[in-house]
Amino acid sequence: MDELHSLDPRRQELLEARFTGVVSGSTGSTGSCSVGAKVSPKSSHSYLPSALESNKNQDLEKKEGRIDDLLRANCDLRRQIDEQQKLLEKYKERLNKCISMSKKLLIEKSTQEKLASREKSMQDRLRLGHFTTVRHGASFTEQWTDGFAFQNLVKQQEWVNQQREDIERQRKLLAKRKPPTTNNSQAPSANSEPKQRKNKAVNGAENDPFYHEQEEIFKLRLGHLKKEEAEIQAELERLERVRNLHIRELKRINNEDNSQFKDHPTLNERYLLLHLLGRGGFSEVYKAFDLYEQRYAAVKIHQLNKSWRDEKKENYHKHACREYRIHKELDHPRIVKLYDYFSLDTDTFCTVLEYCEGNDLDFYLKQHKLMSEKEARSIVMQIVNALRYLNEIKPPIIHYDLKPGNILLVDGTACGEIKITDFGLSKIMDDDSYGVDGMDLTSQGAGTYWYLPPECFVVGKEPPKISNKVDVWSVGVIFFQCLYGRKVRKTSEYVKSFSVSACSQ
Structure with a gap:
């Protein structure tokens, strides 16, 4: 009966009905009863394998149907993937066309700007x-003619x-011909009146x-x-x-x-160089367009001297990588953002910076000499805000090269926003190098003389100690220059006196 319960209900009812019919027929005669009792189990067992086989066939049909459904769904998904892939390829092709057109338009615009700037320069040559x-002997020098x-x-x-x-x-x-002056302090007397009239008549002047x-x-x-x-x-x-x-x-x-990059190359398959912004030392700065992010950027190209030894090249590259690691982690509205870093060859590598349209503070001061107290105060407030951020992060950072040339005026005026750049000489105040009395200055002689405090010039057996007060001093010098139009005067005696006082303290 346990096997009967494993069958589906309909077949189970039929088997039970047949079984009960055989049992009821046994009441007529004993022989028939004995025959019926023997035949009934055999007949019931003959139906069980067929029922199980039928169930297996049904399950197999269901599974085959499920497989067919999954295959059809898989085919539909493959068809959808193919359609999406074709659509993606279409969009990629369209995007590449847009990028190509953007490059073409940007190059045309840059070429027109270059021609316009050269035409203007040729016109200004006569006027300015x-x-x-x-030639001086065997050498040639350039001389300016107004x-x-x-x-x-x-x-x-x-x-x-x-x-x-x-x-x-x-x-x-x-x-x-000026007439002689008369002494008005003495009162004219009666006798002097005729003489005065005579003098007036004689001079007549x-x-x-x-x-x-x-x-x-x-x-x-x-x-x-x-x-x-x-x-x-x-x-x-x-x-x-x-x-x-x-x-x-x-x-x-x-x-x-x-420059070898004058013909609008695309660096790293991403940055389209437009025109040169400036050149100094071993680097060139280009205005570029980021084709991926669709934004302007400043690409600084570092070119090492091929005659350098490998050790010097490695040190320069290590210095640039260190600047990249420091600058990459900084995120503040008053600090220029560093976007990317990549190499072109063994002697050339690039850093990609945030692009600012205006000029630096040094250029502004050369043009206008000085500025109002309100404008200078606004600039100093923004610089101090950035320095506070540099001292609150972990580990803190000393910029060490604050000067007007490293302060960018976003819109080129003194009444707008500023951004600090160039972290090439910055110092990390980590626990290993920074103590209670400061950290060792290992790069003595680097930086800009006019904007460094006296302790940076201390000469002794051990390197001088510096702290974030270096940047505070630089801010004060910049503030003075903005107000008075000149740098703080420094003489050898001045530096020597401060150095002696610093050593005594």
Whole structure:
């Protein structure tokens, strides 16, 4: 009966009905009962294998049907994947076309800007001046020659000087005709009245208006010449600022024409170089376009001197990698972001920085000399905010090379945002190198002389100790320069006196 329960209900009912029918027939005769009792188990057992086989067939059919469904679903998914793959390839092709078109438009725009800048420079050569090559013995040197704008101002200044000399000469001649002054302190007496009348009659100059008229005319002419001279001086200062821009652009164009990256290459299959921003030392900075992120960037290309020894190249590369590791982790709105770092060959590697449209503070001060206290205070507040961030992170960082050239004005004016850049000389104040009295200065002699504190110049058996106060000193010097238009004066005695006091402390 246990086997019967394993069958499905319908077949189980049929088997039970047959079994009960055989049992009830046994009441008629004993023989039939004995035969029925023997036949009934045999008949029931003959149906069990067929029922089990039927169930197996049904299960197999169900599994085969499920497999067919899964195969059809798999085919549908494969078809969808193929469609999506074709769509993806289509989008990739479209994206590549967009990137190619963007590159083409950017190159065309950059080429037009290059042509425009060169045309403007050629026009300004006549007005502002140009470099000429002069031979001195066996060597050649470049000499600056002013343009007609400066020559005209020089002529105007010479004319003003000549007019002033003429007026002074005429005033001296007129002074000889000046009547003698009378002593008004003494009261005129009755006897002196006839003598005064006689003198007035003899001289006749005191009553003559010619002297006073000429004296007044000379004063007016001198005042007018003074005004013209002030205008000439103001125009000269303006032209000098424009000339500085012109000289800077001439040098940039010359460096760009001699660069191996001048023809808009795409570095690392991502960064399209547009035009040269500047060059210094062993590096060039290009304005580039990031084709992946669709944003402008500043690509700094470091080119090692091929004549260097391998050890020196390795040290330079290690120094650049260290700067990259320090700068990469910094995230602050007043610090230029570092996006990427990659190598071009064994002697060339690149760092990709955030691009800022404006100039640096050093260029601004060269153009405007100084700024108002409010503008200087705004710049110093932003610098201090960035320094506070550098001292709050773990481990803290000393910039060590704060100067106007490393402070970028985002929009080129003194009333906007600033960003700090160039962490090439920065120091990490980790637990291994930084103690209570500071950390050892292992790179003594590096940095910019004018903006470093006296303790950086201490000479002794052991290297001097520095801390984050180095950056605080630099901020003070920058603030002074912004307000007064000049650097803090440093002499050898000044440094020596501070060095002695630092050693005594």
